[in-house]
Amino acid sequence: MWDIDRVARELTCRATARRAAGRITTEWPELDLARAYTAQDRLVELRVQERAETVVGVKLGLTSEAKQRRMGISAPLTAWVTNGMRLAPGEPLEVASLIHPRVEPEIVFEMAEDLAGPGVTRESAMRAVASVRAGLEVIDSRFVDFSFALPDVVADNASAAAYVVGDMVVGPEALDLAAEPCTLTVDGESVAKATGADVQGHPGEALALAANALGERGHRIKKGSLVLTGGLTDAVFLTPGATVTATFGHLGSVSLSGT
């Protein structure tokens, strides 16, 4: 018999064992979006307890058309990031420590104030942002071939695995975020290009979306936390020996190498 706690424990076991398996919605069609978000909160609670980690921010998933097309799901979603997922700039990632990691470029906010819906707009969201940085997110679905329905991936904490944030810190008024260009390269070869507008028209829209969605569930985005606003481009597989780099127009660049 499935229930919310079993979903969270099953996905936790898959991550620990580095083993992907089938969709939970196939076995338990009653896993709707509301139950999936409760399972996500439980999964993160387990992670915090078992690994002595702290939740340090929020991530959005499926905020760009490139990502939505790839996954065949057209709704953005929210999830949580912890301090244990953060890699230092230049720190390599052992590919075998995960299942099938993929990397995507993101625009990352650090919050100057708490933010919670309802009624958050792009403008009010951006007023709560302290700084903007370049980021790379590593996603590692606990489902075979990254094949899932929306409740599956929500319960799986939006495939969250790791992230790295660039060194350059820019004030939110210092740049036009919608126009901010990004090139994703693998070993120096360009594989995708995008601008900030690819994330919901403006990354501030993604932030407002997260604040409103989290507010409905009684959560807030806390002052000092990070917000990963979602992959600007499709994600690329990380392979041993390869280096993935996101180069932005005004946010500098950030790289991650696989070992």
Ligand code: 0L1
């Ligand atoms: O960060 C993300 O966009 C993850 C959300 C979708 C899950 C995935 O791409 O594995």
Ligand code: MG
């Ligand atoms: Mg992402």
